Amino acid sequence: MKMNINLKNRVAIVGAGLTLFRRRLKETPKELAWAAAKMALESAGLELSDVDAVVIGTAPDAFDGIHMKGEYLADGSGGTGKPVMRVYVGGGTGVFTPIAGWWHVASGLFDVVLAVAEEKMSPAMPHPQSVFAHIWDPIIERPIGPNLIWIFALEMHRYMYKYNIKKEDIARVSVKNKRNALDHPAAQLGAKITVEDVLNSEMLVYPVQRLDISPVSDGAAAVVMVSEHIARRITDSPVWVEGVGWSLDTVHWTGRDLAYPKYVECAARMAYKMAGITNPAREIDVAEVYDPFDYKELHHMEGLMLARKGEAPILTREGITERDGDLPINPSGGLLGVGNPIAAAGMMKVTEIYWQLRGEAGKRQVKKPVYTGLAQAWGDLMQVGTVIVLRAG
C-alpha cells in the first residue's frame, strides 16, 4: 500500500444526523434511517437530489428480522433509484460505513455520498441476545451453547490477568462515559454513578457486571461526505477524512493473544500512515473509542497506541481521558452512555468527532482546542478494527 501522496481526491464530512438512542423506538428501521439521513442532509444544506450514491451500514439482519436488510433500508436511507451499497464488518460497521463513503468519493466516481447506519435491536424475540447465539461456528462452537458475554468476559479477564488490572480501574470508564452522556441529546443511559455502583451491580459473567455493559438499543445515524470542490463551496468548516484503516483477524479467536487487540493496531497503523501521523498519543487531540464494555475502551486505547500496553487504566485513573483532560476519550458518552444500536453507535462516534472538530459540541465540547480526532469501532468475533482519522478544515 502506498502513502497518501498518491491519493487523488480529498473527502470532507459536511453534515451529520442522529436519532434518539433508546431501548425501544416506535419508528420502523426505514423511518429511523430516514430521520438521521434527513437531519444530516439539512445540516449540510443539501437535498436528496444532490446525493449521487448511498452507503448503508447495519449489523446482523436477524436484529431487525429482515433478510437482506440493506435492500430493505435502501429507501429510508435516500437510495431510491441510486447506487446503493451495504458494507458489513459486524460491530465495526458503524465506523466502516463512512470509510466506504470515503472511497466512493475519493475514487472520483461521486461528489456527494450519504452514509447511513441503522440498527433496531428491539424486535428480536425473546431477547436480542438470542441473535448473538448465531455468530459462532455452527459446528464446533454453537453446540457448547455460548453466550456473547462469555467471550468478552474471557478477553477482559485475560487482559486483567496479564497487566494485573483492578476491576475498579475498569469501572471508572463506565462512570466517566455515563456521566459524559448526560450532555448528549440522543443518550439512553446518561447517569451519575460511582465506581461502587458498578462493582455492586448484578454479576453476569465474572468479571462482567451489568454496569460494565452498554445497553441494547434502537437508533440511526448519518453523515454527508463530499468531494473537495463541493466542500469548499458549501461550508467554511469542512471536516476532512485524513486517514482510514481496517483490519480483520483470524476467526479462530481461541488461538489469539486476548490481552491485546492486534487487529485494532493494524487498522490504526493503516489510518495513521495515510494521515501522516507518527506519534498518535501526541497528535490525536480527541478520540471516540469503541466501548461496548468498559474494559474495551482501555483495550482499544492501547491498540490505537494512545496508551502503552496495560497503561490505559492509569491514564483513566489520572483523569487524562476526561473531557477536560489532555486526551479526552469518548466525550459523547460512548456506547456505555449514549447507547449501542450497533452500526448506528459506531457512526455516532464519527458524528461526535465531527461536532467536536467544528466546535459545535455544546456542553460536551472538550476543553482543549482540537484539530485532529479519531473514531474507532470493533466487531465480529473480537476480530475487526475500523479506524477513521478526521481533521478540522
Place this chain on the structure above:
Amino acid sequence: MVSLLSDVAIIGVGWYGFSPVTLEASFREMAFEAAVSAYEDAGDLDPRKDIDAFVTCEEDYWAGISITDEFMPDQLGGVLKPVYTVAGDGLQGIASAYMKIKTGLFDTVVVEAHSKASDILTFHEIMNFGFDPLYTSHIDAHPYYLAGLEANYYMLTSGVGREHLAMIVEKNKRNAITNPLASYGSKLSVDEILEAKYVVYPLSVMDIAPLIDVAIVFVLATKDKAKKLSDNPIWIEGVGWATETNYIETRNFGEALYARIAADMAYRLAGIEDPKKQIDLAEIDDKFSYKELMHVEALKLSNRYSSHLDLERGEFNRNGPLPVNPGGGFIGIGHGLEAGGLIKLLEATLQLRGEAVGRQVKGVKRCVVQSWRDIPTATGAVVVLSNEEV
C-alpha cells in the same frame, strides 16, 4: 464524474465448485481452493504480502451465520489485513474494489463470493424473509409470485409470449451443453419446454434457473501492476449499480430500472454511446427466463419491447451478432446466490482471454456483464470489460 479507461484490470481468476452439491468441502475450503487458483493465475501472488485489500460478498441468511464475514479472512490469506464484506452481489463487490483502486491508495484488491446453496434447506422461506415485514409479509405464497406478477405485466405490455420464454430456455440450455462449467445443459425443443409444469403462471420450472454451489475469486490491480504481473489483463472500463426501490408496489414493472440506471453509469464511465454497436458479447442475468429479455432492453442492447423479435431472429445465439449468455447463463450453468455476478464476470473474462473452452465466441473485444439480486430486490449491477487497453 471523471474517469480514465484501463485504470483497473482483472489479473487473476479462480473458482471451485460449479456443481449442484459439494459435499466434499466446506464453504471455507471451497474459497481457499478458488483463492489459490486465482493467485496463481495472477502471476503467483502471495496474498500475505502482495494483496492490499479483500472484499467478500455475502448475506447472513444464505450462510446461516450472523455476521458471516467473521469466517472469511483465513482462507483468502487476509488475516490481519483490510478485509470486509459487501452485503450484495459479486459485481457490487467488483465495483467496490474498483473504487478502492481508483482512490490511488490500493494496488491490488481481491473480490470473493460464494454460494453454498446446497446447505440451505429452506431457500424459499428465507427468500420470503426478505420481503417487507409490514407491507408484504401477509402474503403467504411462494416468493416467486413476484416474478410471476412482473413476467405477466412485461409480457402483456411487450407482446412477449410464453414461446419466447421457452426460446430463451432452449438457447441457454443448449449453450450450456459444451460449457464444462455448466451443470444444467440439455437439448430440448421449445415444445418440450412449453410442456413443463407451472410454478407460478406464466413461469414453469424450466423458466427458473436452478442453484449451484460455487466459490469464485477475482484479483484486480492497477494498470502498472497489471502490466507487470499479467500477460492477459482484462480491463474494467466501467461499473454501475443501482437500487430502484424496495417497495414492490411502486416499482416500474416491465422495465428493470435498476439495470437501466446501473448500465447508464457503467456506459458513461466506459465511454459507450451505442451499446448495440460497441458491445460484442453480453452476460445477462437470467435467473428467470423473462428477465433476460427485460435486462437486454434495460441495457439498450435491444429496443424497448423488441428483444423477443431480436431473439426470434437468432441475434443472441452464440454465432449471432450479439451473443447473450453463450456459456448457458444461469439457466444452463446454475445460479449461485451472491456469487451470481461473478459467475457471469468469469464467463466474460474467459471469453475475452480466448479461454472459454467449448463456448468460445470469435473476435470478442468488449463485453457487458449484468446481475440482479433476485427476489424480492430491485437491485443490480453492470460491468463493462475489454481486452484492449485504451
Place this chain on the structure above:
Amino acid sequence: MDEKVRLKGTPIKRFDETITVERSSTAKYAWTAGQAISRFLVELKKGKLIGRRCNKCRRILIPPRMYCESCFRATDEWIYVEPIGTVNTAVVSYITTTREKLEKPLIIAVIEIEGTGGSGLFHYLEGVNPEDVINRKVFGMRVKAVWKPEAEREGSINDIKYFVPITGGEEK
C-alpha cells in the same frame, strides 16, 4: 450539535404500546463440515483430539483446517494431540444464553492445547471453584479433557464433557 437539539424518535416502554407484526423465519441448514472438521468430529467420537500441522510455521491447528491462515498454504498432515492444555483465561457465568439466571454458575475457559504452538479450545471447566477463577488461581493451570462414555459420543465438540485440573502426581 449541542445538548439542546431535539432529536427524532418516539421512545416506547413496551411493544404493546404500538401495533406490532409478528414474523419468524424458517431458516434451516445442513452445514457441510468439510474435509478438516469432518475428520475432527470422527476422531472426537473415538475419544481423540486431532489437528493439522503446517510444516512451514510448525503449528498444529486445532480445530483443524486444510489451510494455514498464517502462511496461506495447504496444511501438511494429520497429527493426534493429547487433550491436555493450560488455562489461558476463564470466567464464571451466572446467566444462560438468553440471559436467565443460572442456579449453579458455569465456568468457561480458553485452553491452550499443549504442543500445538498456540491452538486453543473453548470449553467448560469443572473441578475448580468460582473463587479460583475470581482470584485467577486457574490461570496457567494444567487441565485435561473428560470424555463422555463411548456409547454416548456422537461426533461433536460436546463428546468432550469438560476439562478438569490435572492433580498433583497425575500424568498423561
